[in-house]
Amino acid sequence: MRQQYSFYGILLYIGATIFVLFLAIQEPEGKVWNGLFWTIQLFVCINAVAKSFLQESRQRMLYFYSIASPADFVLAKLLFNALLMLAMSLTALLLFRLFLGNPIERVWAFTGLVLLGGLSLSLVFTFLAAIAAKAQQNAAIMAILGFPLIVPQLLVLMKLSNAAFNPILTMHTSHVLLLLALDAMIILLAVILFPFLWKD
């Protein structure tokens, strides 16, 4: 890990945000808890993943260009960011339960959803970071590109996770499969399209 400070930076970001939430509202009910959780996840993901392409210097990109093929490079990036985001998601979940109470009825199902959601978010934003890195003012571009594109996945995730707070609702396996299929599609597109971004 070359940039340890950025890793700790994100951890601090999660901790500080959740602490502020804790000061603002003590024990939110299930719906509010859920909404806040996914919003925080979205922002954590933008902060954690955006760094992966935007902070690389030109020289280092040239070095990677000379030693790796574009497909390998983008797969490595996707894998690293996915692992990073999974760790961050679990941290956020732990802190949420510590500070904001625990209205979850199905703990394991929700944990699974959090991991799946973290994976989906990290994949989409990794590829968008690769695109945004080509533009000026890339942090702003990242948000503009990312928010509309992530809406469908967030809608499905929220619908699924609402069921984790309410034992009457059922979780549909087909929705989980839809999310997995989307993730697979994003990986495929990233491998096909990244070589075109790479040549510079």
Place this chain on the structure above:
Amino acid sequence: MATAKNKKNRYWWKVLCVVLLVYAVAGGLLVKIPDLPALEETSRNLFYHVAMWMAMMTLFTVSVVNSIRYLRTFNLKYDIYAKQYANVGILFGLLGYGTGAIWMSYTWADPNNPTFDSFESVAREPKLIGAATALLIYAAYLVLRDSITDMDKRARTAAVYNIFAFAMLFPTIWIVPRLLPSLHPGQDGNPAMNFKDVSSDMRKVQLPAYIGWTLLGVWITTLKIRYNLLKEKNMLS
């Protein structure tokens, strides 16, 4: 002689477009509409509202095809094509949104409650969210283009984003809205392609209207493309 024939061949679809649109607008006003509760005469909006979305989808599809062609050939001409088709697609999307809003204000909105006050409850409609997201995705495409100054880099990045965005467009407007509860017709299956829902009189106007508006969209785009090709002439040659 050969050129004259070519010229004639190039215009036939514009004539078809005008004929179909005149037929669709006149027929849309004259055709007998089944008298359904709540819908009543507003069902005539079908010929406009759905036609706008058809045109939008067609234009976005052509745009993404041109993006792929650009990545295969690196000919900047295709980049201009892709941009203009996306532009006009957004225009038709906005029109689809507008016609939908008018339709909705007569059928869904609570009569005791003005449209503006009930906006919050209507805006939760999943199909509206999907359509708004789709338009935002393409608005982001235009913003991305403007943020890159180098022409080749811009064309390449925009083409990559366009393909990625189009792939994400499918879940946004075709899959996810169907998973959520909705007032909008066509909860299971494709509402636009389901001709059985419509009376046989309306069906006679429906398809010509869709094709007519789509052709109009393509026509507008070809004009914009020709103008932009002239503007960029010295860059392209």
